[in-house]
Amino acid sequence: MQKKVLxxxxxxxxHAIVDALSRSARVSKIYCAPGNAGIASQAECVPVPVxxxxxxxxFAKTNGIDMTIVGPEASLAxxxxxxxxxxxxxxxxxxxxxxxxxxxxxxxxxLMARHDVPTAAYRTFDNFDEALAYVKAGPIPVVIKYDGLAxxxxxxxxxxxxxxxxxxRDMLLDEAFGKGRVxxxxxxxxxxxxxxxxxxxxxxxxxxxxxxxxxAYDNDAGPNTGGMGAYSPVPFVTPEIRQTALDTxxxxxxxxxxxxxxxxxxxxxxxxxLHNGTxxxxxxxxxxxxxxxxxxxxxxxxxxxxxxxxxxEGRDFDTVWSKDSVLGVVMAAKGYPGKYGKGYSVEGLENxxxxxxxxxxxxxxxxxxxxxxxxxxxxxxxxxxxxxRKAAYDNVAKIDCDGLFNRTDIGxxxx
Ligand code: AMP
Ligand code: GLY
Numbered sequence: 234m235q236k237k238v239l240x241x242x243x244x245x246x247x248h249a250i251v252d253a254l255s256r257s258a259r260v261s262k263i264y265c266a267p268g269n270a271g272i273a274s275q276a277e278c279v280p281v282p283v284x285x286x287x288x289x290x291x292f293a294k295t296n297g298i299d300m301t302i303v304g305p306e307a308s309l310a311x312x313x314x315x316x317x318x319x320x321x322x323x324x325x326x327x328x329x330x331x332x333x334x335x336x337x338x339x340x341x342x343x344l345m346a347r348h349d350v351p352t353a354a355y356r357t358f359d360n361f362d363e364a365l366a367y368v369k370a371g372p373i374p375v376v377i378k379y380d381g382l383a384x385x386x387x388x389x390x391x392x393x394x395x396x397x398x399x400x401x402r403d404m405l406l407d408e409a410f411g412k413g414r415v416x417x418x419x420x421x422x423x424x425x426x427x428x429x430x431x432x433x434x435x436x437x438x439x440x441x442x443x444x445x446x447x448x449a450y451d452n453d454a455g456p457n458t459g460g461m462g463a464y465s466p467v468p469f470v471t472p473e474i475r476q477t478a479l480d481t482x483x484x485x486x487x488x489x490x491x492x493x494x495x496x497x498x499x500x501x502x503x504x505x506x507l508h509n510g511t512x513x514x515x516x517x518x519x520x521x522x523x524x525x526x527x528x529x530x531x532x533x534x535x536x537x538x539x540x541x542x543x544x545x546e547g548r549d550f551d552t553v554w555s556k557d558s559v560l561g562v563v564m565a566a567k568g569y570p571g572k573y574g575k576g577y578s579v580e581g582l583e584n585x586x587x588x589x590x591x592x593x594x595x596x597x598x599x600x601x602x603x604x605x606x607x608x609x610x611x612x613x614x615x616x617x618x619x620x621x622r623k624a625a626y627d628n629v630a631k632i633d634c635d636g637l638f639n640r641t642d643i644g645x646x647x648x
Contacts, residue, residue, distance in 0.1 A: 235261030236538060239293055240276065241283055241313065242304025243267045245563075245592035245610040246523035250302055251276045252588070253530040253537035260538050266292065270601050271591025283308045286316050293322055300325065302541060303499075306520050310336050314499070325541050327499040327519045331490060334497065335519040338380045338416045345514060348489040350482055352514040353419040361405040367417055368397045374420040377401060379410045388457060390420065423508040425515060426467050427525045428478050430503075431544040432487050434496045438544050439479060441532060441554050442467045443525035444647075449570060451642045458570045459607060462643030464560035464618060465528040469507065469647065478505055478512040486517070498545070527590045527610045528559045558621035560644045561610045562629050563592070564637040569606035577603045577636030584631040587624060588612040603636055611639075619648040 236259050240247050248271050254260050255275045266289060268278030281288045283305050293301055303313055303326035312329035326332075333340045345352045357380065358364035368375055377400040379387030387410055391397035403409040427445055431438035443465040449455035482503055490497045502518035502525075530537065534553040543550035566573035579601045582589060589612065593605015611632065613624025622644045629639055 235259065236299040237262040237297055238264070238538070239279075239289070239296075239298045239301045240265045240304065241289060241301060241308050243269045243272070243283070244304065244523055244605070245590040245607065246521050246526040247304040248272050248275075248590040248592075248610075249527040249530045250304065250521065250537075252590070253533060257536045257538035259536060259542075264292075264296065264298070269591045269604075270594040270596040271589065273596065284311060286311055286313045289313065290316055290320060290322070293317065294320065299323060300538070300541065300545070302326070304521060304523075306332065306335055306518070309499075309519055323545055325499060325545050327497055328495070330495045331497045331499070332519040333495075334486075334490070334501070334517045338378050338516070339414065341517050342416060344486065344489060344493075348485050350485055350489075350514060351511060353421050355416050355418040357414055357416050359405065359414040361401055364401050364405060364415060364417055365398060368401070369394065371417075372420070373397065376418040376420050377404065378416045378418060379404045380414040380416055421506050421508045421513060421515070423506045424469060425504065425506045426470050427463075427522050428475070428483065428503040428505055429522055429525060429529065430479075430483050430501050431540065432483075432497050432499065432501045433544050433547045434491050434498070435484075435488050436544070436547050436549075437479070437483060437487060438540065438550055438552065439475075439483070440529050440552070441465055442470045442475060443522065443529050444644075445522065445525055446640060446643055449565075449640075451640050456570055458565070460522070460524045460563065461565065461640045462560070462562045463524045463528045464558060464621065464644045464647075465525070465532055466554075466558065467647070468618065474507065474512060478503065482512060482514055523592075524561055524563055524607075524610050527612065528561045531555075531559050531588060531612065531614070532557065557614050557616060558618040559612055559614050560618065560621040560625045560648075561590070561612045562625050562639050562643050563607050564609040564611060564629065564632065564634070564639045565607045566593075566603055566605070566636055567638050573606055574636055575602070575604050577634050579603060579609070579637075580633040581631045585611065585628045587614060587628055589628070589632075603634065608634075608637055617648075618644055622648045
């Protein structure tokens, strides 16, 4: 029977999910709530916000949805998966309790400590003076993380004691993100990569590796963002390193969560770092990465609906991947991740040779306008990373919009 799918979210990650579903022989209808101007060409957009769990549940029931796939962490933290399951509906994502692996850094760190999963040494504080004393006694650089969701802005890699002190003051005294605790963490040096695995309890369905570029500007300068570009596969992550990451990180964590009574279902995303040749955990996310999903799913040759359904039902499934490289460059509103303008007209999309995933766009009076910080993810594909990179930047050059900027060095180090 042909399936009806609801995708919850409206960014580039959801566009990539919708695009993968549109290639599935199993799927007859795709809805996306709320979607965006790009998604609208491949799915029916439903004007329901991702935080309105009641309305999403109503919609799924009324429209006979067979499977719901959740993009954003905010919906997960509100318990959308628990609610859909209680109502007997199939949904792909973690329960609210399991999503804490992302929403609480302290929970994630403690879980890793209990199960010897390799990660940076750390301590948690809610008192400014104690945190500062600990930082002063240890090495610099040091990493200061707000313990909670802070839209990717709650992490400060402090290169000086002054920066560390300022970050502690912001988070603990001035409560920049609200009342909360901070994790003070050992600084690890090395290249980072993203390992997303579909998980159902102890069953694991690994996706291919991607590499994100978190800083706003070229040469990794500027503030941290949600990600300014990505590519997949990642040459420096050899099959051996990937296997080590699976055996020492992803599997032990999945097993630990089952053992501790909070089995994980959904995408367990390891933000990993290769430190002295060994993969270690920087963070976990409980969802598809953005922009990593946009470069990984186009390389999936298996049927994406089949894969998600197998994961939800806990069945075996072998994924097949294209050998091609895919690289994507984020075009973001000038000013992002700080204050930025909206409403700029985007021209030239029809000239692009390949995929463009929309991250933050809306259609008004027949024109595509920018409405978000990250606006477009422009892709290139090729038989090598260098070719994918050239194709992506050739496509970026075809897009004309005054209000946008992009990094010019996505993938440059490895291509
Ligand atoms: P997170 O939100 O935890 O992924 O942190 C954002 C970014 O800060 C990461 O992608 C890293 O580049 C950096 N970072 C976080 N923790 C560490 C660490 N322990 N050592 C080095 N860099 C880190
Ligand atoms: N690109 C990082 C994330 O999805 O959190």
